[in-house]
Amino acid sequence: MTGRLQLVRVLVAAGAVLAASLGAVTATAAPSPDGPKTRIVGGEKANTADTPWAVALNNSGSPSPSGQWCGSTLVKADKLVTAAHCVSGYDVATFTAIQGLDVLTDPGGKKSKISSVWIHPDYGQKAGHDVAVLTLATPFTGVPTLPLETEAAADKVGAAAVVYGWGETEGSGPKDTFQKVDAPVLGDEYCAKAYADEGFSGPDEICGGFEQGGKDSCQGDSGGPLVLNGRLFGVVSWGVGCADAGNPGVYAEVATYAATLQEQIG
Numbered sequence: 001m002t003g004r005l006q007l008v009r010v011l012v013a014a015g016a017v018l019a020a021s022l023g024a025v026t027a028t029a030a031p032s033p034d035g036p037k038t039r040i041v042g043g044e045k046a047n048t049a050d051t052p053w054a055v056a057l058n059n060s061g062s063p064s065p066s067g068q069w070c071g072s073t074l075v076k077a078d079k080l081v082t083a084a085h086c087v088s089g090y091d092v093a094t095f096t097a098i099q100g101l102d103v104l105t106d107p108g109g110k111k112s113k114i115s116s117v118w119i120h121p122d123y124g125q126k127a128g129h130d131v132a133v134l135t136l137a138t139p140f141t142g143v144p145t146l147p148l149e150t151e152a153a154a155d156k157v158g159a160a161a162v163v164y165g166w167g168e169t170e171g172s173g174p175k176d177t178f179q180k181v182d183a184p185v186l187g188d189e190y191c192a193k194a195y196a197d198e199g200f201s202g203p204d205e206i207c208g209g210f211e212q213g214g215k216d217s218c219q220g221d222s223g224g225p226l227v228l229n230g231r232l233f234g235v236v237s238w239g240v241g242c243a244d245a246g247n248p249g250v251y252a253e254v255a256t257y258a259a260t261l262q263e264q265i266g
């Protein structure tokens with residue numbers, strides 16, 4: 001049962017890569033077997049009290065007993081931005097948003113079901129476009145929100161972005177626990193070369209992480225925030241493996257979609 005769900009999960013991740021690459025046959029989301037066993041980026045424990053807009057997006061079909069599935073970002077009291085591949089094809093009733101909870105197996109946190117899902121209409125049709133806006137059934141009133149980055153110029157080599165999530169640690173860190181890690185911008189040219197087969201799309205994606213690997217986001221971090229200068233700069237989207245040298249993380253570029261997202265956010 002778990003195995004089957006896990007397979008489904010891998011297929012979801014692979015599907016995201018495939019969708020992003022528009023049919024490239026060599027894409028795979030599976031970590032390379034000899035890759036470094038680093039955790040979600042060789043990150044460190046983070047505190048949702050410091051980043052209240054980082055919201056866990058759990059799913060009742062998750063292979064993890066905690067329900068851990070994806071991340072998301074609170075951009076208005078009743079709106080979350082997440083990745084399209086986190087929600088595409090799933091019943092809206094299977095999701096629960098959890099705010100202010102560092103360890104997902106602990107009790108507590110503000111919880112809300114999702115009342116509606118908007119997926120970018122070009123997701124799955126064109127490369128990238130891995131963004132979605134969710135409406136909360138119970139708004140997280142009074143919780144600080146994160147503004148969207150609107151300037152394409154923010155995607156500049158060396159920009160000191162940080163990524164947050166509850167995702168996979170590849171066995172070296174605590175499970176289901178909120179973490180953060182640096183993901184400096186490597187630049188569109190770097191990922192265009194690194195992911196020539198998978199189909200990196202410079203205008204709508206951000207290439208972030210370290211050439212030597214060791215620190216990265218990973219499965220389960222998808223949909224969560226890549227933050228720069230106090231704004232939602234990117235959305236965790238895909239990568240080949242996690243934290244492997246030469247295979248950085250790919251993030252949906254929020255500035256590219258800011259106007260479209262803002263229309264949905266209202």
Ligand code: ARG
Pocket residue numbers: 013016070167216217218219220221222223236237238239240241242243247248249250
């Ligand atoms: N697609 C993954 C997810 O569904 C996120 C992968 C991020 N990978 C990376 N190497 N940064 O959670």
